[in-house]
Each structure stands twice: as structure tokens, then as C-alpha cells.
Amino acid sequence: MSGHMASSSNGGSGSGDSGAPRRNSKRPKYSKFTQQELPACKPILTPKWVVSAFLIIAIVFIPIGIACLLGSRDVVEVVERYETECIPPAYKNNEVQYIQNSAVDKTCTISMTIPKRMKKPIYVYYQLDNFYQNHRRYVKSRSDKQLKSLKNENDTSSCKPEHLATNGGAIVPCGLIAWSLFNDTYIFSRRQNNQSLTVNKKGIAWKSDKEKRFGKDVLPKNFQGGGLRGGGDSQCQQYH
Numbered sequence: 001m002s003g004h005m006a007s008s009s010n011g012g013s014g015s016g017d018s019g020a021p022r023r024n025s026k027r028p029k030y031s032k033f034t035q036q037e038l039p040a041c042k043p044i045l046t047p048k049w050v051v052s053a054f055l056i057i058a059i060v061f062i063p064i065g066i067a068c069l070l071g072s073r074d075v076v077e078v079v080e081r082y083e084t085e086c087i088p089p090a091y092k093n094n095e096v097q098y099i100q101n102s103a104v105d106k107t108c109t110i111s112m113t114i115p116k117r118m119k120k121p122i123y124v125y126y127q128l129d130n131f132y133q134n135h136r137r138y139v140k141s142r143s144d145k146q147l148k149s150l151k152n153e154n155d156t157s158s159c160k161p162e163h164l165a166t167n168g169g170a171i172v173p174c175g176l177i178a179w180s181l182f183n184d185t186y187i188f189s190r191r192q193n194n195q196s197l198t199v200n201k202k203g204i205a206w207k208s209d210k211e212k213r214f215g216k217d218v219l220p221k222n223f224q225g226g227g228l229r230g231g232g233d234s235q236c237q238q239y240h
Contacts, residue, residue, distance in 0.1 A: 076116045079127075082108060111191060124199060128182060141176035150217045165222035172221035 028034050043049070086108030091098035098104060133139070143159050145152040156163035159174035188197040 074119075076114065076118045078112055078114060080110055080112050082110050085110065124186065124188075126182065126184070133177075138176050142178065143174055144213070146170075147173055147218055148213065148215050150215060153218075153221065167222070169222045171223060172218065173223070178223075 032038050086106070087095055087098055088104075091104075098106075141159055141162065143152075143155050143157075145155045146159075153172050154170045156170050156174045159171070159176075162176055162179045163171060163174045165171050186199070188199060189195060190197065
């Protein structure tokens with residue numbers, strides 16, 4: 001019996017050792033914020049509240065929509081496509097030859113009727129379809145250094161395949177972007193008295209492009225002198 005009591009005494013002495021290391025707990029300190037017990041608003045969406053909210057939104061946005069609709073009705077826009085009308089019958093089946101033939105007069109006259117009176121300012125713009133300018137090779141085919149300064153006109157390593165002319169000189173501006181640039185020009189006049197209408201071309205370029213990106217002394221050189229040939233000296237004359 002005494003042995004049994006000694007055994008029990010030894011076990012109790014081991015479990016009550018105050019010098020044993022304690023294990024660090026990763027349990028966060030209790031607070032209402034960490035336990036997400038902060039007071040919160042939990043509205044009950046009854047039909048009355050829902051209908052009232054939609055009515056308030058309608059009262060605010062219906063007048064705005066009416067104002068936008070009336071404003072859009074005052075906009076006068078006239079669209080005229082001329083990519084097929086301006087091609088002579090002899091070149092209907094070979095449009096590329098017509099564009100590349102510099103001996104053919106490419107002046108085209110189009111008559112446009114304006115259904116309503118246009119208030120100034122009147123903006124003129126063009127639209128290109130089926131023109132995919134986000135191809136990687138197309139985007140990289142240009143030289144920013146060449147466009148910025150005349151002394152870098154021979155920097156054409158990134159402009160292939162439109163980088164050198166047949167005489168070995170550098171093409172300025174080089175690259176597929178410049179080679180495929182839309183270059184039609186427009187002249188506007190009134191149909192009644194053939195009065196010429198002046199188009200203001202100022203203020204259409206960003207200030208950063210004029211002062212930092214493109215140099216004033218960079219002018220075209222050896223353009224259309226490479227292995228490829230595109231574009232043309234087309235001119236579209238429109239009458240209002």
C-alpha cells in the first residue's frame with residue numbers, strides 16, 4: 001500500500017512542475033472587431049422599400065434621359081461611303097492597281113445633301129473598316145527616334161520590311177504604319193454657288209506630340225521607294 005501511495009505521489013509531483021515551458025497559442029486576442037460582432041445595419045427589403053427606392057431612382061434619371069434624348073435629336077450626322085463610287089469602271093476588278101498608278105487622276109466628286117441645318121462647329125472625320133492595327137509586327141514597325149530628330153533618319157532597324165529604299169537610302173518615315181497611313185484629302189464647297197468652305201486644321205494634334213514626339217525638321221524622304229508600294233495621291237472633293 002505504501003508503494004502504491006509513493007507511485008501516486010511521484011506522478012502528482014511531475015504534473016505540477018511550474019518550470020515546464022508553455023506552448024505559444026496562435027489564437028487571436030478576442031475582440032468584437034476580429035470576431036465580427038460589431039453593430040451592423042441589416043435592413044429588411046420589404047416590397048414597400050423596394051418600390052420606393054425604384055421610384056426615387058426613376059424620378060432622378062428619367063429627366064436626365066429625356067434631356068439626353070432631346071440633345072441627341074439636335075445632332076446632324078451625314079455619312080457618305082466612296083470607296084466604290086470613286087473607282088473608275090476600268091479598275092473595278094483591280095483596285096490595288098488603281099491606287100498604285102500615279103498617272104491616273106484620283107480626284108472624286110461626291111454630292112451630299114444635308115437634311116437639317118448644322119450649327120457650328122461642324123466636325124469632319126473619316127472612318128476605316130476592316131483595318132486591324134493591333135497586329136504585333138505592324139505596331140512595332142516604326143522608329144520613334146527617326147520621327148523625333150533629323151539626325152536619326154538612318155535609325156530604321158525596327159521598320160522592316162519598309163525601311164530602305166531601292167537606292168539604299170533610309171525611308172523617312174519608315175515602317176508599315178507610315179506606309180499604310182490614310183492620306184486622302186478633302187475639299188468642301190457649296191453646290192449652289194460653288195463657294196469653297198474652309199476647314200480649320202489647327203488644334204487637332206496633341207501638344208505632347210507636337211513638342212516632344214515629332215520633330216519639326218523631319219520631312220518625308222524616299223517615301224514609296226521601297227519594295228512595297230501603297231497609298232496614292234487620291235483627292236476627294238465633296239459638295240454640300
